[in-house]
Amino acid sequence: MNKGGGAGGGPTAAAAAAAAQKQKTLLQRVETDIANVVDHFTFLVNVARVNDPPVRNSQEAFMMEMRAARMVQAADSLLKLVSELKQTAIFSGFASLNDHVDQREAEFNQQAEKTDHLLARIGEEAAASLKELESHYYSSAQRTSDPPQP
Amino acid sequence: MDGKMEISLDKLPIKRLDAIEENGAERFPTDVGYDDKRVSLIRRIDFAWAVEKDTKKQKKASKEEATPWPWQSLVENLRLAHQELSVIIDLISTVEANDAVTVASMTRPKPLPNEVLSDLGVSAATKLQCFRHLSKYFKQSAKALEQQIAREARFYGALIRLQQNWKVKRQRVAASAPGNEGFSIDLFSNSLHDPVAVFRPSSLSTVRVDHDSAGMLAVHLPPNSCRALHFGFLGGHLGNIPKEPSKTKTHGPDELPSKEIKKPLSDNECVKETHSVLREGHQAIFDEQVFDLVNREAFNSSSGVNVTGIRENYLQLNIGQGASVFMSLVPSGQDDKTADGMGMQNLESAILPMDTFDGVKLSDGKHDNDKKKSGFPNRISSEIYLKQLFHEHVFVRAKDKHISAGRTQPSSQPAKDGFGLLGHFCMSLAHRIFSSKVLMELENLVSRVPYLHLLSHPTWHSRTSSWTLLMKVPESSFHPGCQTRTSDIHNVKNIIKTHFRTKVVINDDCINVEGDGAPNVVGLFKGSSEDVCSMNRYDCDLADIPVILLQQVASQVIRWLHEEALKVGIKANRDFLCLSFEMDQGEMLSLVAHVNPDDPQGCISWWLVMDDGFSEDLKFHTDAPDGGSEYRKFLGHLSLEVLYSTLMDLVSLCNGGGRH
Numbered sequence: 067m068n069k070g071g072g073a074g075g076g077p078t079a080a081a082a083a084a085a086a087q088k089q090k091t092l093l094q095r096v097e098t099d100i101a102n103v104v105d106h107f108t109f110l111v112n113v114a115r116v117n118d119p120p121v122r123n124s125q126e127a128f129m130m131e132m133r134a135a136r137m138v139q140a141a142d143s144l145l146k147l148v149s150e151l152k153q154t155a156i157f158s159g160f161a162s163l164n165d166h167v168d169q170r171e172a173e174f175n176q177q178a179e180k181t182d183h184l185l186a187r188i189g190e191e192a193a194a195s196l197k198e199l200e201s202h203y204y205s206s207a208q209r210t211s212d213p214p215q216p
Numbered sequence: 217m218d219g220k221m222e223i224s225l226d227k228l229p230i231k232r233l234d235a236i237e238e239n240g241a242e243r244f245p246t247d248v249g250y251d252d253k254r255v256s257l258i259r260r261i262d263f264a265w266a267v268e269k270d271t272k273k274q275k276k277a278s279k280e281e282a283t284p285w286p287w288q289s290l291v292e293n294l295r296l297a298h299q300e301l302s303v304i305i306d307l308i309s310t311v312e313a314n315d316a317v318t319v320a321s322m323t324r325p326k327p328l329p330n331e332v333l334s335d336l337g338v339s340a341a342t343k344l345q346c347f348r349h350l351s352k353y354f355k356q357s358a359k360a361l362e363q364q365i366a367r368e369a370r371f372y373g374a375l376i377r378l379q380q381n382w383k384v385k386r387q388r389v390a391a392s393a394p395g396n397e398g399f400s401i402d403l404f405s406n407s408l409h410d411p412v413a414v415f416r417p418s419s420l421s422t423v424r425v426d427h428d429s430a431g432m433l434a435v436h437l438p439p440n441s442c443r444a445l446h447f448g449f450l451g452g453h454l455g456n457i458p459k460e461p462s463k464t465k466t467h468g469p470d471e472l473p474s475k476e477i478k479k480p481l482s483d484n485e486c487v488k489e490t491h492s493v494l495r496e497g498h499q500a501i502f503d504e505q506v507f508d509l510v511n512r513e514a515f516n517s518s519s520g521v522n523v524t525g526i527r528e529n530y531l532q533l534n535i536g537q538g539a540s541v542f543m544s545l546v547p548s549g550q551d552d553k554t555a556d557g558m559g560m561q562n563l564e565s566a567i568l569p570m571d572t573f574d575g576v577k578l579s580d581g582k583h584d585n586d587k588k589k590s591g592f593p594n595r596i597s598s599e600i601y602l603k604q605l606f607h608e609h610v611f612v613r614a615k616d617k618h619i620s621a622g623r624t625q626p627s628s629q630p631a632k633d634g635f636g637l638l639g640h641f642c643m644s645l646a647h648r649i650f651s652s653k654v655l656m657e658l659e660n661l662v663s664r665v666p667y668l669h670l671l672s673h674p675t676w677h678s679r680t681s682s683w684t685l686l687m688k689v690p691e692s693s694f695h696p697g698c699q700t701r702t703s704d705i706h707n708v709k710n711i712i713k714t715h716f717r718t719k720v721v722i723n724d725d726c727i728n729v730e731g732d733g734a735p736n737v738v739g740l741f742k743g744s745s746e747d748v749c750s751m752n753r754y755d756c757d758l759a760d761i762p763v764i765l766l767q768q769v770a771s772q773v774i775r776w777l778h779e780e781a782l783k784v785g786i787k788a789n790r791d792f793l794c795l796s797f798e799m800d801q802g803e804m805l806s807l808v809a810h811v812n813p814d815d816p817q818g819c820i821s822w823w824l825v826m827d828d829g830f831s832e833d834l835k836f837h838t839d840a841p842d843g844g845s846e847y848r849k850f851l852g853h854l855s856l857e858v859l860y861s862t863l864m865d866l867v868s869l870c871n872g873g874g875r876h
Contacts, residue, residue: 127343
C-alpha cells in the first residue's frame with residue numbers, strides 16, 4: 067500500500083502512526099469479513115444433516131437463510147473496502163503521481179523545445195529559400211531582358 | 217367541549233315484546249342487570265372528544281421527539297421483531313422440551329418404518345429445496361457483485377488514468393445519488409497565475425465526474441459554456457469569421473449523449489474522449505483568462521492601446537495604420553454559423569501564409585484593390601500570437617516564481633519598453649501592416665528598374681523589418697590591376713566595389729534608409745571626392761521612400777560611373793546626380809540622372825546636358841519634355857551596360873589623352 071511507502075518518506079511521526087493505525091483497521095475489517103464468510107459457510111455445510119424432529123429442520127432453514135444473507139453482506143462490505151482502498155490510492159498515491167507528473171513535464175518540455183527548434187529551422191529554411199528565389203528571380207533572363215513592366 | 221350538545225332519547229322502560237313463537241309463547245328481552253345498565257349508560261356517553269384531546273396533546277408532545285430521528289420507527293420495528301422472535305424461540309424450546317417429555321406410564325407410539333422414512337424423505341426434500349434456494353440466491357448475489365466489481369474497476373481505472381493529467385478532487389458530502397462519490401475535476405490552475413491578479417473563476421472550473429448508464433465515468437461540460445477567444449480585423453470583407461481553424465474541432469459536449477447511444481465505447485476511447493472534453497474546458501478557461509488580461513491591459517492607461525469599442529465579451533481596438541481589430545469571446549459552437557459567403561471569398565487571402573508574399577503574387581495589377589487590403593496579417597496567426605504572448609507572460613512569471621530555470625525566449629520581452637503585452641501586440645500588427653505597404657512600394661520600384669535587386673532580410677523580430685536594394689554593376693573592361701593605386705584603404709575598397717547596397721530598415725513605423733555612395737552635404741563642402749563615400753542615413757516617410765531610394769540608387773550609379781571614369785584617367789566632377797566632364801573649349805558635358813517614381817517605363821532616366829557657360833540662362837528656360845533642346849538630350853532609361861559604354865564614348869569624346 068502506498069501508505070507503507072509514504073511513511074518512510076517524510077511525514078511526521080504522528081502521520082505515520084495514524085497511517086499505521088488505519089492500515090491495521092483495514093486489515094482487521096478484512097479479516098472480520100472473511101471470517102464471517104467462512105463461519106457462515108461452515109455453518110451451512112454443517113447444517114446439511116437432516117434431523118429427525120422436523121422443527122429443527124425448519125429452524126435450520128431459517129438460520130441458513132440468515133447466514134446466507136450475512137455472507138453476502140460480508141462480501142459486499144469487502145467490496146466497499148476495496149472501493150475505499152482505490153479511492154485512497156487515488157488521493158494518496160503521491161509518489162507515483164509526482165513521478166508521473168515529472169515525467170510528463172519532461173516530455174512536454176522536450177516537445178516544446180523540439181517545436182521551437184523546428185520552428186527556427188523552418189524559419190531558416192524559409193529565409194534561405196527566399197534568398198535563393200529572390201536571387202534567381204532578379205537575375206533571371208525574364209527580368210533582365212524584359213523592359214520594365216508597368 | 218364545543219358548544220354542541222348532542223341529545224339522544226331513550227326508549228321508554230316498558231317491556232316490549234321481542235318475538236312470538238308459533239306456539240304462542242312470548243319472548244321478552246332478558247332483563248339487564250343493574251350493573252350492566254350502569255355500564256351501558258356510561259358507555260353511551262361520548263368521551264371521544266376527551267380522548268381526542270388527550271391524543272392530540274400526546275401527539276404534540278411526541279412529535280417533537282420523533283421528528284429529529286427518522287430511524288425511530290425502524291428501531292421500534294426491530295425491537296418488536298426481537299420481542300416476537302424471543303417469544304418464538306421460547307415457544308420452540310418449549311415444544312422441543314415437551315417433545316422430549318415422557319409421560320410416566322405411557323410410552324410413545326413407535327412410528328412405523330415407512331412413516332419414519334417418509335418423514336425423513338420429506339425433511340430431506342425440504343432441506344434440499346432450501347439449499348437450492350440458497351444456491352440461487354448465492355448465484356444472483358455473485359453475479360451482482362461481479363458486475364459491481366467490473367463497474368468499479370472500470371470507473372476507478374479510468375479515474376486513475378484521468379488523474380495522471382488532471383486534478384481530481386473529492387467532496388465528502390452525503391451522496392445524493394447512489395454511486396456518486398462526489399469526485400470532481402478541477403480545471404482551474406491557480407498556481408500559474410499572479411496572485412495579485414484575481415481571475416474570476418469560470419463556471420467551468422470544476423467539472424463533476426458522473427457515472428454514465430454503463431457505470432463508466434463520464435464528464436459533462438455545461439452546454440454552450442465553452443467560449444473561445446476570437447480575434448479579427450475590422451473592415452467589411454476583413455471582418456470575416458471563418459470556421460474555427462485555430463482549434464482542432466472536437467466534439468462538443470452536447471454531442472456526447474448521442475455517442476453513447478451509438479455504440480458502447482471501449483474504455484480507452486472513453487478515457488480519450490473524456491480527456492478531450494476536459495481539454496476543451498481547459499482551453500476555454502485559458503481563452504477567458506486571456507480575454508480578461510486583454511481587457512485589463514486595454515484599460516490601463518499606460519499600455520498605449522486605443523480602445524474604440526466595448527460590448528459584453530467584445531473589445532475593439534484601434535491599432536493605427538487605419539486598421540482596427542476586435543477580440544471577443546464566442547461560444548465554441550457558434551463559429552460555424554457565423555461564417556458567411558464573404559468568409560469564403562476571403563479565404564484566399566486568409567490562407568496566404570505570409571503577408572509579404574502578397575505583393576509578389578499580385579504583380580499583374582488585377583488584384584490591385586485586394587493587394588492593398590490584404591496587406592493585413594493573417595488572422596489566425598495573429599490570434600495564435602496573441603495567445604502565445606499571454607501564455608508566455610503568465611507561464612514565465614509562474615515559472616520564475618516556482619523554479620529559477622531560465623526559459624528566455626528569443627522574442628523580445630515586451631514589458632521592457634513599457635507598452636505591455638497588448639500594446640506590443642498591437643504595435644506588431646501595425647508594423648506588419650506598415651511594412652507590407654513599404655514592401656509594395658519597394659517592389660513597385662524594383663520592378664521598374666532592371667538593375668536593382670530586392671533582398672529580404674528576415675529579422676525574426678515582430679516589430680522590425682529590413683530589406684536591401686542591391687545594385688550590381690557590370691565588371692569594368694579594365695581588370696582591377698589598378699589596385700596599384702595609392703594604398704588608401706578607402707580607395708582599394710572603391711576599386712573592387714561591384715555591389716551597391718541600400719538598406720531599408722523599419723522599426724515600428726519609422727523607416728530608416730541607409731546606403732552608401734551618395735555624397736552628403738558635408739562631404740560636398742569638403743571638396744575631394746574620396747571623402748564623400750560615406751554611409752548615409754535617412755529617416756523618411758512612406759510617401760518619400762520611392763524618391764529617396766531612387767535618388768540613392770541614381771547617386772550610386774553616378775558614383776560608379778565616376779570611378780570608372782577615374783580608372784581610365786579622366787577627371788570628372790561628380791555632383792549629386794550629375795557627372796560632368798570638361799571639354800576642350802571649357803564646355804561641360806554632363807550626364808544627368810532624372811528620377812521619377814511615377815514613370816511607368818522606368819524610374820531613372822538619363823539626360824545629356826551640354827553647358828558651354830553661355831547658355832546658363834537657357835538652361836533654366838528650356839525645360840522641353842522631349843529634351844529636344846540643343847543643350848540637353850534625353851537619353852532614355854538606360855541599363856548599366858549602356859551607361860558604361862555611353863561613359864566610354866563621352867570619355868573618348870572629351871579627349872584621348874587621359875587613358876592609360
